[in-house]
Amino acid sequence: MTVDSESSPGGRPQKVQSAEVAVGVLKALAELAPSTSLSRLAEHTGMPASKVHRYLQALVDSGFAEQSPLTLHYALGRSALQVGLAALSQLDVLKVSAPHLINLRDELNETCFLAVWGNKGPAVVYVEQSLGAVTLVTQIGSVLPLLSSSTGLVFQSFLSAAETAALRDTEAQTLNTQQLKDIDRHITEIRSTGVHQIQGLLMAGVNAVSSPVFAMGNTLAGVVTVVGSASVLTGERQTRAAQRLKATAHAISQRMGGEMPLG
Structure with a gap:
């Protein structure tokens, strides 16, 4: 240059x-x-x-x-x-999460990804696509909404209010009172269970399950998510995916010296 x-x-x-x-x-x-x-x-x-x-x-x-x-x-x-991707590959959360997400993808045969908090909000930094005939394309670099995605709601639940305030205020302007009440209810549930299941929130026909990953000092390092077709990832299958995802997030957190602060 x-x-x-x-x-x-x-x-x-x-x-x-x-x-x-x-x-x-x-x-x-x-x-x-x-x-x-x-x-x-x-x-x-x-x-x-x-x-x-x-x-x-x-x-x-x-x-x-x-x-x-x-x-x-x-x-x-x-x-x-x-x-940027080379730098991201050096992040502990990405290196630690990758093998766990590969195993989870192989077990569930659903698309799994890791998102971290960026300057524009939740950003996808690692994806393991489903091996099935029908896959849901989630691209590295995609920025997800804070209040209308399972991943975003987990970030909203565990990040400080100061970190999410600007994005939350912007997105909240497009929501009505009932929707905001529903979001508060979701956040309460996420904080008490450590996992979030949703049907068709971000995209019709797509269900998702998300769980937080914590590093040393119990700081939120990222959010891992499983997404799948609503015709497949539903009912008992979604519940099982939620259980396995939560266990995966816990294993990643342990490896990074963190623990999920529930309550």
Whole structure:
């Protein structure tokens, strides 16, 4: 990645300074995801648009950024995604959870995934797809709603109110009083049982079961979820999936030095 040379105060090497600026622009692209305009990016970084544009062009050339030909907005590119996934692979919760989710998928033959809390809410970081003829596609990088998904409701149940307040307030604006009461009821149940079963909440015809994973200090590290077709993952099969998922979440938590704080 090459950018125009700029003066370097205090005798700092220009390449070092340029790299720091490029990283700053890259971080801004992540913070303004999924996409943003040049003017918004310049405002966010506090740099002139002309300067930001030079670095954006270098990032685009190297695959770390991309520009939509329709909107002309900028977004993270494939190279940035590869780096992000490599970093995620180093997360303890992902490394510890992966073999457990593989075993759970093989046992239940349903899609299993792990989500962690990101800057946009619950983000899917690992997926084991069902081996059956019909699979439910859950993609790595997908961001799930907080109040209208089983995964999101578990995050809402165990994260601090301060961490979820902004997203909760935004999503709550689209819900009526009864729906908000139902959500509070779900949260009470999740906190007392450590598992959440739901039918068709996020998507009609799709049932889900979710359970929290805790790390040392009983901090929420992620949420593991099983999803399946409502015609299959229902009744006794869903109840069994909930029991096995809760046991799996408990095993992962133990391995990470955490414990589920029920009550």
